[in-house]
Amino acid sequence: MRSWLRNHFFKRTEERKETEERERAFLENGSLLLEKLIISCNAKPIPIRNFSAQELRQATNNYANRQFWNWYKGSLEGRMVFVNRFPDNELSADIMINGLVISAQMSGHSNVLKPIGYCLETPFPISVYEFPANGMLADRVYVSHVTERKHQPMAWGSRLKIARQIAHVISYLHTAFSRPVLHMFINMGSILLDEYDVPKLIDFFYSVSIPEGETDVEAHKILRHSSLCSPEFQASGKATEKNDVYNFGQLLLELLTGEDSSQITRLPIGEDTSLVEYMHNSAQGRSINEIVDPAILTEEGGVSLDQQLQAVLELALTCTEEDPHRRPTMVDVTKELRRIERFPRVAEDLWGSLRNLKLNERFKMLLWRIANDILPTGARMKQPCEMETTCCPLCKTEEETCLHLFKSCLVAKAAWFSSNWGFCIESLNANSSYDLIKSIVIPPAHMLNEQVTKEQFVLMAAKIMDYIWRLRNQVMFENKKLNFQAIPFKISQQFEEQDSASLKRKVSIDGRMLLEKLIVSCNAKPIPIRIFSAQELRQATDNYANGQYLYGDKLQQATDNYANGQYLYRNKGSLEGQMVFINQSPEYLSIPDLINDLVISTQMSGHSNVLKLKGCCLETPCLITVYEFAANGKLADRVYVSHVTERKHQPMAWGSRLKIARQIAHVISYLHTAFSRPVIHMTVNMRNILLDEYDVPKLSHFFYSVSIPEGETDVEAHEDFRNSFLSSPECKASGKATEKNDVYNFGQLLLELLTGEDSLEITRLPIEEDSSLVAYMHNGVQGRSINEIVDPAILAEEGGVSLDQQLQAVLELALTCIEEDPHRRPTMVDVTKELWRIERFVP
Incomplete structure (x- = not known):
């Protein structure tokens, strides 16, 4: 009995301890x-x-x-x-x-x-x-695992698809959250496969997010001694998104070779050398067949398989560059893998289209070689020939690839634009030589008009590319001196046997100046830009019967340069079934100003908050430009109390004003950061913002925009601009402008959105005649209630505490933007972030 009690007691004690x-x-x-x-x-x-x-x-x-x-x-x-x-x-x-x-x-x-x-x-x-039914990816790829477990090795197409899917999930980690998340442990063992071989990423144990405002983060110490550690992380202990890019590059090399980085069995790699080091050093000059997993080489794929393998190898080497700044982002890696995946299907489709063209066989083969990037360009020949330089022999600025030589090179741009209707090659949205040829062989509808057939277009393109290739060879092998001014004449000779009447366009001195600007412009986003005849535009606008002035008397007085009552005159028209705006430029704007507006509009047309350029006419003394139609007119007519009252418009709600402010802030920050040299808009104001049918704002008026020269921090502003109400204090004093001039202008815009006042014509606030809205806000507004300042139409809305918070926050932001000292103003990137934050205030 005593024994039973003791056992029972101990058992209950153990159960109680286990429960606790x-x-x-x-x-x-x-x-x-x-x-x-x-x-x-x-x-x-x-x-x-x-x-x-x-x-x-x-x-x-x-x-x-x-x-x-x-x-x-x-x-x-x-x-x-x-x-x-x-x-x-x-x-x-x-x-x-x-x-x-x-x-x-x-x-x-x-x-x-x-x-x-x-x-x-x-x-x-x-x-x-x-449950991932098909186990680890490593067991289907590593030669050692496949042999040991007697598995069927994974086909190349499946490997490539899995690489693209994993690249996408990593890029999602980097971009989908408010703070980028780094995986830190990407390897073949961290990828499992479901019953359909869909890859599933695991092992987020060591994942970290980069703190707000920082560019790197302290990662787990144990990883610094692993094979998954990038050189910069090993040295500093700090990690960025580029650590994941490095790891992914290793993964690509393993998918290509079938080798386990920690246990090399087939390639002749020294014991103290890694797979990455071998690929960057010893593998140079070797055939792709010596590197790739033998199981892949047994597949039937032809030229497109070789192209895919070579392209993935080049991508892997870029991802594993020692310098993290030379590695791409995971978003770019994903895009490249999508492009590589399409090689077999698209190559077959393109060849079918080329074969059916009524074109000389020599031209067909040239286009096919360009599409497949197999011409002996500098980039293609650098490894086998050990060339000293791979620089383009025509422009001597960038590495010579097929895409560069026939699209991006300055000589190529000049050749294309010198065709009989002034074709802008950058209007073709091509990110590869294949895409370029596809857009030529199967041209989009917007590339052709009623006077140009598809056959004429393709023949024109083939002749221009043939000219560029022959010119390149003459410069490179015959030491021919490049005569840039002779290009238009040489191109015109290419079309002597064609019916030039169907293609010819009258191009005046405006066209030559436009060509020069387009050639030297950098980072232009490709858009379709048409050259219209004066007759086409007269018909489109019913002889300019439906026009409207863009500016009024007050702006004329303020800028003091609208002589003889000349204003920017915008006409409503219809072209090919689409409503458009057609701008007749005033005489006070010089030809360079007009070309400047057209070129920067071209560069920015890819942004959803810029009025999209459709084309231009070069046959008139002043340039005529054609833009998308902004159905809801000027933002000023929906905000300024004086305009709303006079035109009996519905005043814009505060939520819409705030959203528009954030969208315009974003497009200005894009101008400041997206190009190699920051572009300053210089005239950000309510009248330069138009609204489409959904009230999406469209920034326009780039006449006085300037880019800051390389190595400089400011730039000489347009002389007519210095006395404008849009000129910041430092610009008025020195004539020099920086990005902070746009910040100052944007601060004024915020004040107008808040108050409903036109800076040029104050009607409600007690502002003295010789004062300004900015000066009043800095001085006379102190101690006043926010309700005394804000547009009464906003106060009529129901918003409660959160509306008051938003109004106060935007007022504070505006006052910071219009600080007299430019160093105390924020950047437009910071302004955009702050407006995002203010928008999220919950009612």
């Missing part, structure tokens, strides 16, 4: 998980269960079916699951919960292994995931 241990672990791990889930932002909600330790023991048959490492196969409620259970002390609970939380955030992505639940009753949490 479970409760303690649950409280510690649960609170940590809860804290992580609360502070994580933008997490996509998913159903995530809490399992007991007993449920998981039963599901896995007491962890009897171990698949690999710490992963166990199990069954829960009739479905197969994967249970991740680490031995005690192998990883800290914090690291394991970090992996679970980021998996939960990413589980909406189809290429992340989806978490089903967790168990918090053990000292170290246990995670439960969906």
